[in-house]
Every structure is written in structure tokens, then in C-alpha cells.
Amino acid sequence: MENIIVKRHHEMVYPAVRMLAGNVGGSGTVIYSAPDSRGKVHTLVIGCHHVIESLINIKEEWEPRVGRNVKVERRAEAVCEVFRYNRISECIGVTGIQSQIVAYSARVDLALLEMNDTEHVYEYVATLVPKDAVDSILLSSELWAVGAALLHPPILTQGFLNFKNDIIENEAYWMSSAQIIYGNSGGAMYWYGTPAARHYFIGVPAKINLSIAGFSATPITHMGYFVPPPTLYDFLDENDYQFVYDNTTSYEECAKKRAEKTEKETERIAMIQGLIERRE
Secondary structure (H helix, E strand, O other): OOOHHHHHHHHHHOOEEEEEEOOEEEEEEEEEEEEOOOOOEEEEEEEOHHHHHHHEEEEEEEEOOOOEEEEEEEEOOEEEEEEEEEOOOEEEEEEEEEEEEEEEEOOOOEEEEEEOOOOOOOOOOOEEOOHHHHHHOOOOOEEEEEEOHHHOOOEEEEEEEEEEEEEEOOEEEEEEOOOOOOOOOOOEEEEEEOOOOEEEEEEEEEEEEEEEEOOEEEEEEEEEEEEOHHHHHHHHHHOOOHHHOOOOOOHHHHHHHHHHHHHHHHHHHHHHHHHHHHHO
16 A cells, blocks of 8 residues: 555655746646657646746737738746655755646636656646536535645645635635635635545635735735536536546547637637728
8 A cells, every 4th residue: 555645745845846837936736748659748837827928929910811900819838847856755956847838718717738748748637627616616625726836846835725715806716724825826726535546636725815014015824715526517517628537538539629619719700800891
């Protein structure tokens, strides 16, 4: 039987990365790493949109094909720092890997990045909680928060699930007493449960409560909000990354769906632009 301490390293500590976006930093979690049918490795990291939002630039540019300004999105690369350890627990440094932003949602504060390393499978990957186990995560369930708090190498804090479905800006969040602070954003919340005895990835820390007194704001670190499992699955489904948790789908199948949707959207925009031009 694997030592529970070592098990925590493998299932919670090692999948954690530090995410850097220009002058902004936060946390991320490796949730997928595997080769496709051609041997090209895809490694995906999930984090918070507000950590990488400065890398997304939407502006109007002149498009000569239609003879008008059109909105264009440009995405700069983030850096995901992977930590290396000796003797299980001794952090000996980091490896920074350029990473592409492949999906994001400001509404639910999530972002999905793909590392540019296409040759090396990352050994330690967080396991998303199965959909049919979500209802077993009850108030007072023991949870762990993992992330680069204050951009320190990954640390763990322990607490309990305190509340489900707090509504913030029309979106549902769960609350945990596992302490988090700035830098934890985009990291991981874990629950040790069934169907397999392991630490399941159940959410992404995104917000903390603040106590306002005069001109200062004090973070209430034991009242942290995280993006819950249903939102995680909806985000992956909406962006056609179901293969992350669904073994019945493949990277190629989902990539094909994404390409078809992009083609249809491009045709729709071209049709609308054509109608506008004819009216003018």
C-alpha cells in the first residue's frame, strides 16, 4: 500500500504549476498529458482567466479583404513553471514552458492552456472527480487547496467544504476553509473520496472574501471561493475538451469538432459582412 504522504505528493503536489502572464502570476494544474495517435504529446493546464487576461488583446484592425476594420483577437503566450523534486519533498527548481491559451471564459473565470512541449508526457496529472461522485462531496468534507500562494512554490492548506452554490456575479461558487491567498488563483481544490481512494480535483480557487475597514482591505483567507465541478465540466464541454475526463472520446475527435465549429463561425461572419457591404 502506497504511503499516504507520498500519495499526496503524486496526486496533489506534483500536478501543480506556477502560471506567469507578464507581470501577473498565479497557479495552474496539469489535468491531461498524453500523446495523440501520431505520437504528438498534448499537456493541458487549467487555471483562472483573470491570471492570463492581460495576454488576450482584442482590437480593431484593417482587413483588406473586406475593406473595413474588423475585431481581431491576439493571444500572447503564458509560461507554466513545472517544479522538480528530489527525495520526494525537496524542491530543487523549476522548468518554465511556453504555453498557448487554447480556451477561456471570463464569465466563469477559467482558462485552459496547452504546453508547447510536444515530446514529453507529464507523469503527474490531476484526476477530475467523476460526475456521479459530485453529490457525495458534502458540507464538512475535508478538502485541500494547492497552489503557488504569493507565487511561492506549491503549498498545501487543509480545510473543509463550508458552503455550496454561493452566487457571485450570477455564477455559482463553492466555499472552503482551506486557506488561500493571492497567487492561489488558478490552483486546485482536492477531495479525497470514492469511487477510487484518491485525491480528486474538484475545483479552481478564484476568489477570497475581503473585510473592508477604512481605506484598507484585509483578505479573509479561510473563506475562499472556488469554481465547482459542474462549472468545470460545462467549460470543458463547451470548448470540446471532453477527452480530458471522458475516455470514450479522443483528442483527435474533439479537435475535429473544434475545427468544424471554427469553420462554421468563419462562414457565418463572412456572410454577415457580405450582407452589410451589400446594404452599404
